[in-house]
Amino acid sequence: MRILLVEDDAEVARFVRKGLAEAGHNVEHAANGRDGLFLAASEPFDILVLDRMLPGGVDGVRLVETLRAQGNRTPVLFLSALSAVDERVKGLKAGGDDYLVKPFAFAELLARVEVLARRPTQEAPATRLRIADLEMDLLARSVTRAGKRIEIQPREFRLLEHLLRHAGQVVTRTMLLEKVWDYHFDPQTNVIDVHVSRLRQKIDKGFDKPLIHTVRNAGYMIRAEA
């Protein structure tokens, strides 16, 4: 993937660049908003990773507003030291797609970048999600594995749906908290792990090949065993 990183802090930029490159992505870097806007407007990128506050008169929010006004729909992930909820709302309102507060674990950033850049296209809404022998019917709200029906609660259904929509991608605990529960706070305990393990009990127990995998220091991923 071709990624544009606009970040003024040299150390953070180096760290993010190196990490994304190691994950196999092609990263362009701009150190201020003006250069970032120029690059974003003149070359195609799969995703923009923007610092919220940038020197040079064009900050992250302005940059996105300008791009969106030009009809550029490239997904945008904000990085910001501003954690207040209004700041997040401001960033998303301007046209950002996701918001990550500094300091962050690189795994969190990578997971969000990959999920954003490979967002499912909205043109054909799927009615069925499938992986290996697990099948989810979004209309009938039913889940079957190897033809056997699995009883599942509404919230577990949404959790599984989110994992399936991003099958093969790492989904972090914070992402699940935000996307499945729409909570933007620290739940203090490992509540997400408990919910995932409960889902695992229903989906994977009694089958030889587990589908839900824990990715160390990152989160979870649903995939068919190779």
Added chain:
Amino acid sequence: MLRFLRSAGFRFALLFAGIFIGAAALFALVLWYATAGSLDRQTDASVRTDALGLIERWREAGPGAVAEAIADRLASDVEGTAIYLLLDSNGVRLAGNLDRWPAEASPDAPWSFGTVQREGNLIDARLHVLELGERYRLLVGRDVGEKQALRTLLAEGIAWAAVAASFVALVGAAVLRRAVEQRLRPAALTAQAIAAGDLSRRVPVSHRADEFDRLGESMNDMLDRIDRLMAGVRGVSDSIAHDLRTPIARARAKLEEALDGQAAPEALRAAMEQGIADLDHITRVFGALLRIAEAEAGARRAAFAPLDLVPLLAEVAEFYGAVAESGGQAIAIELPARLDVVGDRDLLAQAVGNLLDNALKFTPPGGRVRIAARAPARDRIDLVVEDTGPGLPAADRARAGERFFRADASRGTPGSGLGLSLVRAVAHLHGGDLLLEDAAPGAAQPGLRATIRLGIA
């Protein structure tokens, strides 16, 4: 001097003096018009009538008749104010009481004032010149000496009145200026003291409930708000100073220790991982502190929206329910059909979540946690989270909302000591409070009942 001129008090005083002097001038003008002006107009009217009568005579019977009429009129003039002079074409006097034609009276300006000589005496007079034809000239006039004297008196009176009025205007202006200054002085002094750093000062408010009091009250409200914000900032910086140092010091010590010795690569790696975990913990504490400060400062009120508490509570209960299940505890939910409030969904969910998290931590396996909500009064909603744990001694209960306070009994359990601080801040933000009490007073395991009391204004 310049400062004095720029003062609002001075400008108000100037305005007052201006209005006062303007009113006095208008008063004097009307008075003048009604008295002196009226006298002048009366004189002119009588001269005009006199002259018309004489012209009539001229037309009817010629110079002789006019001369006769003049003689008659002079004879019957008791007050002795009438002035007449009739000259023929050669300038010879035919009738009248003037010795000679006055220089001021010319046919070019028919009306004039002048000094004339009548029977040897010089007098002030109003004069009217008429051309009768055949180069005969007639002068009709009135002695205005007495009226002039009256006029002078009146003018003097007005002048004195003007002096008096100016004096009153100046004194009044000074008094007004002083009054404005006196009334504003407490507010100004308070503002100065606050600017100098003493935030505890407030503007004294009288019981007159006037504009100045309203201004003072607004200032005080503003100051209270600033005070609360400052207290929030102070609280956060105190907490950072006291309580972030410890984990930072611990993480630093561990990293340094790992670097120091001849540690194996695996041990070094483990130490670094631990260092990152410590930093993440610090970040979480920091995030919690910022969140509390945000709630305490009231900045989040902008994000308030109407919401139904019932699904919110059910969702939070379900969210933590998974934890209860894995810990062998039960969560009982008692909710009404609907509870409408205006608030911040995320903060309310977090507050109830913190209470549930606490309850689950302190309730032994097999125990029960109850979450309930009800509206005991029209303007009040109680959100209750109750457990069957060891409860909290009364002394600890009072301190439980303080940042980083942890009861001795809880030292062994994970947690930052910020959970209840946040709950309390969220309750305050929603116009309410956090109440802690024994769930089952007297029992061996009294349990804790935490009530978020929300005020719905």
